[in-house]
Amino acid sequence: MSYIIEIATTDYATTRAAVEGGADRIELCTALSEGGLTPSYGLVRQCREAFASALFPIIRPRAGDFRYSDEELLIMEHDIRQCKELGCDGVVLGMLKKDGTLPRKKLAHLVQLAYPMEVTFHRAFDRCRDPFEALDQLVGLGFQRILTSGQQPAAPEGAALIAELVRVADHRITIMPGSGVRPENIKALATATGAVEFHTSVRSRSESTMEFRHPAFPEKDFQLDAIHPEDVRLLRQNLS
Secondary structure, three states: OOOEEEEEEOOHHHHHHHHHOOOOEEEEOEOHHHOOEOOOHHHHHHHHHHOOOEEEEEOOOOOOOOOOOHHHHHHHHHHHHHHHHOOOOEEEEOOOOOOOOOOHHHHHHHHHHHOOOEEEEOHHHHHOOOHHHHHHHHHHHOOOEEEEOOOOOOOOOOHHHHHHHHHHHOOOOEEEEEOOOOOOOHHHHHHHHOOOEEEEOOEEEEEOOOOOOOOOOOHHHHEEEEEOHHHHHHHHHHHO
16 A cells, blocks of 8 residues: 655744655645644745655635635735745645535635645635535545544544545545544554545654743743654554
8 A cells, every 4th residue: 555644844944854754745834733824935935945745835824714805815816826836736725614615616716726736625624514515525626635634623533534535535536634643543544544645743842952041931932843754754664
């Protein structure tokens, strides 16, 4: 079985570590604690110029829900165009109507704008009203994959729904489990769901190299997101 491992990274250093560990694809974002927001032009450009791994920036203009205004839709359009100009392989996006269904016209426009880049529908899917209706609609809209935790906070908890989504998708679209995927559970998740692509941040923290640390501010202000290449390698090793 050939598996694809996608790593969510938040800056240049974590992207470099994920690539070094053998990531097949990078979901590039910032503010992972908020579920991921659109990375800057400079970050996308630097990573595109430095790394050959497939690069998929997230297109998400703000934190919170996934119902976007017309102005926010324009922001997403600008960011998609920018990613295409920089030579990205794909983008990751999602939107919902206030009733939990998909705004199909707007999504169709964004997919057309992104072409020939691939498009992944992110975990807005886990907040939609009917995941099976949404799946069929996303196939029709031309999305290549769905990132999902099975409408639960973490993929291991949503494994039963993920397995059913994989079955119903029937190779028309890729179902990619994400959230809570770790080296110690990825094999069990693959067995339980039948999924062949997996998304994780394998995120840890590293200490800042700052020597002066102002005592008025907490120690967490001097910690950085980190990815250890060996954790990425372990994901693939545990799948074999």
